[in-house]
Amino acid sequence: MKIDISKSLFEKAQQFIPGGVNSPVRAFKAVGGDPLFIKKADGPYLYDEDGNAFIELINSWGPLILGHNHPAIKEAILKATELGTSFGAPTAKEIEIADLITQMVPSVEKVRMVNSGTEATMSAVRLARGYTGKDKFIKFEGNYHGHGDSFLIAAGSGAITMGMPNSPGVTQGTARDTLLAPHNDLKAVEELVEANKGEVAAIILEPVPGNMGLILPKKGFLEGLRKLCDREGIILIFDEVMTGFRLAPGGAQEVFDVTPDLTTMGKIIGGGMPVGAYGGKKEIMEFVSPTGPVYQAGTLSGNPIAMAAGYAMLKHLHDNPSIYQELDKTGGKIVGGFKDTLQRLGLNYSMTHLGSMFSLFFTDKEVVDFETAKSCDTQLFGKYFQAMLSRGVYLAPSQFESFFLSTAIKDEHVQHIVQANEDSLKEVLDIY
Numbered sequence: 388m389k390i391d392i393s394k395s396l397f398e399k400a401q402q403f404i405p406g407g408v409n410s411p412v413r414a415f416k417a418v419g420g421d422p423l424f425i426k427k428a429d430g431p432y433l434y435d436e437d438g439n440a441f442i443e444l445i446n447s448w449g450p451l452i453l454g455h456n457h458p459a460i461k462e463a464i465l466k467a468t469e470l471g472t473s474f475g476a477p478t479a480k481e482i483e484i485a486d487l488i489t490q491m492v493p494s495v496e497k498v499r500m501v502n503s504g505t506e507a508t509m510s511a512v513r514l515a516r517g518y519t520g521k522d523k524f525i526k527f528e529g530n531y532h533g534h535g536d537s538f539l540i541a542a543g544s545g546a547i548t549m550g551m552p553n554s555p556g557v558t559q560g561t562a563r564d565t566l567l568a569p570h571n572d573l574k575a576v577e578e579l580v581e582a583n584k585g586e587v588a589a590i591i592l593e594p595v596p597g598n599m600g601l602i603l604p605k606k607g608f609l610e611g612l613r614k615l616c617d618r619e620g621i622i623l624i625f626d627e628v629m630t631g632f633r634l635a636p637g638g639a640q641e642v643f644d645v646t647p648d649l650t651t652m653g654k655i656i657g658g659g660m661p662v663g664a665y666g667g668k669k670e671i672m673e674f675v676s677p678t679g680p681v682y683q684a685g686t687l688s689g690n691p692i693a694m695a696a697g698y699a700m701l702k703h704l705h706d707n708p709s710i711y712q713e714l715d716k717t718g719g720k721i722v723g724g725f726k727d728t729l730q731r732l733g734l735n736y737s738m739t740h741l742g743s744m745f746s747l748f749f750t751d752k753e754v755v756d757f758e759t760a761k762s763c764d765t766q767l768f769g770k771y772f773q774a775m776l777s778r779g780v781y782l783a784p785s786q787f788e789s790f791f792l793s794t795a796i797k798d799e800h801v802q803h804i805v806q807a808n809e810d811s812l813k814e815v816l817d818i819y
């Protein structure tokens with residue numbers, strides 16, 4: 388595989404950009420080698436500057452559930468640019484997208500648009516604190532909620548990959564108000580709430596974590612959190628930045644039939660443009676300024692081009708709900724193929740799958756939380772990543788990231804991916 392142009396671009400990028408990248412996991416530190424510079428993408432394919440093509444299993448880290456350059460989204464963006472790029476004033480499109488979101492996610496009665504998932508979670512926790520008048524909140528080990536200070540404590544995704552579970556720059560004072568519980572452990576949460584009686588504003592979690600690899604909720608875990616929050620007057624926040632509009636039109640809360648008080652959204656909601664949102668019960672959302680006292684604002688929030696892209700994406704998903712069965716089927720074929728291979732090669736690695744998300748963990752333990760996720764052989768994942776790349780399959784450069792499917796992945800790509808997986812495993816494990 389020729390990578391000369393990417394190599395020279397990476398050298399140049401490092402002169403002007405910290406680490407040569409604008410988001411750390413892109414630097415390939417966890418998997419070795421240099422990052423590829425991407426020139427363009429279409430459907431299921433990424434093309435780098437050297438002219439290599441890859442079938443994509445990241446899809447921009449989740450947003451592009453319809454693949455790259457989907458005609459409906461492209462058209463919406465082009466049309467919107469004709470009318471101007473930003474107004475800093477209300478537009479009709481913002482009502483349309485808010486209306487559609489409340490239809491697709493019924494627990495969201497009112498919604499505020501922001502520009503990233505990070506902004507959504509920061510704002511949701513501030514709102515929960517303002518609404519309840521309490522300071523502390525509970526998060527789960529290995530869950531990632533963006534890079535807001537109070538979340539960078541045992542955070543998943545890049546923060547594990549980069550070996551920085553606790554970032555310098557986050558003050559002790561901030562960290563003190565973030566209480567940590569092991570994921571999927573209801574009893575631990577109950578004890579934590581008991582030990583901080585009357586002081587917990589919110590419990591925030593990824594209902595289906597994708598930021599330590601894909602992890603499924605244990606039976607009764609989400610329901611138990613709902614009951615606990617009701618009993619103790621705690622705001623339950625589902626961070627559906629990754630799972631929202633991906634696992635179902637209504638996200639993980641629809642799949643598992645548990646209703647949070649607030650939901651944070653991002654990724655898919657922008658159709659590939661930078662968008663986030665938070666929403667939920669009317670009486671809580673009314674607490675946000677200008678109706679309420681909790682301040683939150685954004686110069687480019689509700690940007691007309693981003694709203695056009697997001698609306699086109701959500702409308703397409705809303706009008707074509709069979710997409711979710713299709714994605715689940717595609718996921719089943721790939722995971723089935725991977726499992727066949729593992730069995731044939733006598734390998735005991737564990738896999739998880741839900742709809743359009745799946746993970747291959749290089750451990751024989753069942754992965755249910757941060758502890759078990761950390762048992763993975765990340766060195767081996769790095770080699771596997773490179774082996775897949777050289778066979779034209781682009782994965783997230785981290786063991787602790789789910790694989791994401793798009794509707795652009797068809798049977799021919801599934802076959803390629805399954806074969807690449809078998810050949811890559813044989814290569815990295817010296818199996819002949």
Ligand SMILES: *Cc1c(COP(=O)(O)O)cnc(C)c1O
Nearest residue numbers: 503504505531532533626628629
């Ligand atoms: C990606 C992600 C975020 C952060 O979103 P950004 O747009 O990267 O700021 C927050 N929560 C979850 C669950 C995510 O997957």
